[in-house]
Amino acid sequence: MSSDTESSRLARATRNEYLEYWFALPAILILLALVIIPMVWSLYVSFTNLNLTIASRTTEFIGLANYADLLTSGRFWDAIINTAYYVGIGVTVQFVLGFAVALIMANYTDGWLNSLLFTVLLLPMMMAPVVAGLMWRLLFDESFGPINHLLGAMGLPEPSWLSSAQLSLDAILIADIWQWTPFMILILYTGRLAINEDLYEAARMDGASKWFTFRHVTVPQMKGVIAVALLIRAMDAFKFFDKMYLMTQGGPGTSSELGTYYNYLLGFSDFAMGRATAMSWLLLLFAVVLANIFLWVLERGEGGEQVV
Amino acid sequence: MNASSLRERLGKIGDEPISLRGAMSRIGITAFVSAIVAITLFPLYWTLNTSFKQTEDTVTAVPSFFPPDFTIEGYINVLFANGAIDNLINSMIVSLGSTAVAIVVGVPAGYAYARNPDRVGGKHVAFWILSLRMFPPIAPILPLFFIFRQLGLIDTYLAMVLLYLTFNVPLVVWLIRSFFQDIPEAVEEAALIDGYSRFEAFFKVALPLVMPGIVATTLLVWVFSWNEFQFALVFTRDATRTFTPLIPTLVGGHQTLWNQVAALSTLAMLPVIAISLLMQKRLIRGLTLGAVKG
CATH class of the missing domain: 1.20.5 (Single alpha-helices involved in coiled-coils or other helix-helix interfaces)
Structure with a gap:
């Protein structure tokens, strides 16, 4: 271009004034069409008695009846309590174990040992939850699984993991802890390495105890990373029933039934679309409330830390 | 002191x-x-061990820690006699298709939100996109099943590719946004002064710089699509069933062929393990949606 003057350059740059819109629009439209519009429709259905098996019945508006039925149903609350247990205990154990291992890796192991650990720990969390479920289904089997075989060899009781109403959810929990503790370890390890070593040097010079250093250097410095790790893990544990589906299908009875799975059954076993969509809105509500409480606690904690 | x-x-x-x-x-x-x-x-190891056993050796009262009679029968039978090769191919078609669309759509959007966080709805829309990643899949599955049934899309590749966009697009937008944020804007401003259009500055200057990030994002999105279970469980039947909903159908009933299920699981794991080893530290960033930079 021969007439490459300042003004023509400017004109060419401003001609693309709407570049962001063209760039963002396809993604936004896809998400509107595939998530938002269906979810609006789902909200409408949740106030009706739509049932996919009763074709002849006219769909009627029944107000909050679906919500009321769910909130007074024992099975609904059992599923919610199972989910709270699964998410609460699971994520707590994963976090405590993960944090401990991450700090040991950062402080005591070095070089190739850490590379080895890093590589090995990537494996569980990248595999399909269904496949992880299958692995633990094999391990926990009561007649040919190695876990009970080893327990028996050590003279310990051999519990019937997957066919016991007391243990089935715990067995799934153990599989989840196996799969996702590595995620906690690696995130927290990465976060710990990002802390400026001068802070630890200063604490050492001041004669600070290990606990004091942990409490007043490590934890406040890692607050953001800890929040991200907990939030992502809690949301994912809440979302997926893959492992449960493979290991117990919610059984025996409904002893290991998670909220999302009961919701799936309402929709695709009972075909009660009205009640199923109502439940999915309740689940969404729980998730949003949980995330907000969590973020609120975090913000408050950060404010407190500044005072100290 | x-x-x-x-x-x-x-x-x-x-x-x-x-x-x-x-x-x-x-x-x-x-x-x-x-x-x-x-x-x-x-x-x-136990899954690998089981996959190389004879069928009758998988259910012995005293489990064997090595295959007593090493065989690849489990692999041959599950792939060909039971046709699981078709399910793996279906998984490959769906995951590659959805990943490709998500990258093509998501990379420009990620760029837009990285460079001009105040435009196109700004932070609110950006966070809205991220929040979709947190949705329990069952929530969109219910209405989408109804809609797709009306459109005759149940058990089609198109449906699966579209469905996987619901979680792939938010992930790509958010990750790519974080990768573009690492690149100083001055690089593109220099290109604009040199007479590039804004599109050229994006395509010829910024895009090559984030290529490693795009590769990492592509691999991660592919893994999530490959592993996906709930959408596949509801929306696939004989024509498009992927390997994830197939595995539970092989387990249970009175006679589970454990060596075959283990063999299929092992095969499904192989590409994912290869990708994990390839990505190493980039994975941490991907799995935390760009929040933790390894």
Whole structure:
């Protein structure tokens, strides 16, 4: 271009004034069409008695009846309590174990040992939850699984993991802890390495105890990373029933039934679309409330830390 | 603090490697690392072990820690006699298709939100996109099943590719946004002064710089699509069933062919393991949606 003057350059740059819109629009439209519009429709259905098996019945508006039925149903609350247990205990154990291992890796192991650990720990969390479920289904089997075989060899009781109403959810929990503790370890390890070593040097010079250093250097410095790790893990544990589906299908009875799975059954076993969509809105509500409480606690904690 | 106590403390730190305590702690560390590696790998090993057993050797009362009669029968039978090869191919078609669309759509959007966070709805829309990643899949599955049934899309590749966009697009937008944010805007401004259009500055200057990030994002999105279960469970039948909903149908009933299920699981794991080894530290960033930079 021969007439490459300042003004023509400017004109060419401003001609693309709407570049962001063209760039963002396809993604936004896809998400509107595939998530938002269906979810609006789902909200409408949740106030009706739509049932996919009763074709002849006219769909009627029944107000909050679906919500009321769910909130007074024992099975609904059992599923919610199972989910709270699964998410609460699971994520707590994963976090405590993960944090401990991450700090040991950062402080005591070095070089190739850490590379080895890093590589090995990537494996569980990248595999399909269904496949992880299958692995633990094999391990926990009561007649040919190695876990009970080893327990028996050590003279310990051999519990019937997957066919016991007391243990089935715990067995799934153990599989989840196996799969996702590595995620906690690696995130927290990465976060710990990002802390400026001068802070630890200063604490050492001041004669600070290990606990004091942990409490007043490590934890406040890692607050953001800890929040991200907990939030992502809690949301994912809440979302997926893959492992449960493979290991117990919610059984025996409904002893290991998670909220999302009961919701799936309402929709695709009972075909009660009205009640199923109502439940999915309740689940969404729980998730949003949980995330907000969590973020609120975090913000408050950060404010407190500044005072100290 | 006085000088002698400081010296004492520094001395303690310096002494550690040669002291008895140091040797003890080294043994402790070795035991610790071995334990973690063993616990992490044992379930994988057990599946591999099961996959190479004869069918009757998988259900012995005393489980064998090595295949007593090594065979690849499980692999041959599950792939060809039971046709699981078709399910793996379906998984490949759906995951590659959805990943490709998500990248093509998501990369420009990620760029837009990285460079001009105040436009196109700004932070609110950006966070809205992220929040979709947190949706329990069952929530959109219910209305989409109804809509797709009306459109005759149940059990089609198109449906699966579209469905996977619901979680792939938010992930790509958010990750790519974080990768573009790492690149100073001055690079593109220089290109604009050189007479590039804004599109050219994006395509010829910024895009090549984030290529490693795009590759990492592509691999991660592919893994999530490959592993996906709930959408596949509801929306696939004989024509498009992927391997994830197939596995539970092989388990249960009175006679489970464990060597075959283990063989299919092992095959499904192989590409994912290869990708994990390839990505190493980039994975951490991907799995935390760009929040933690490894």
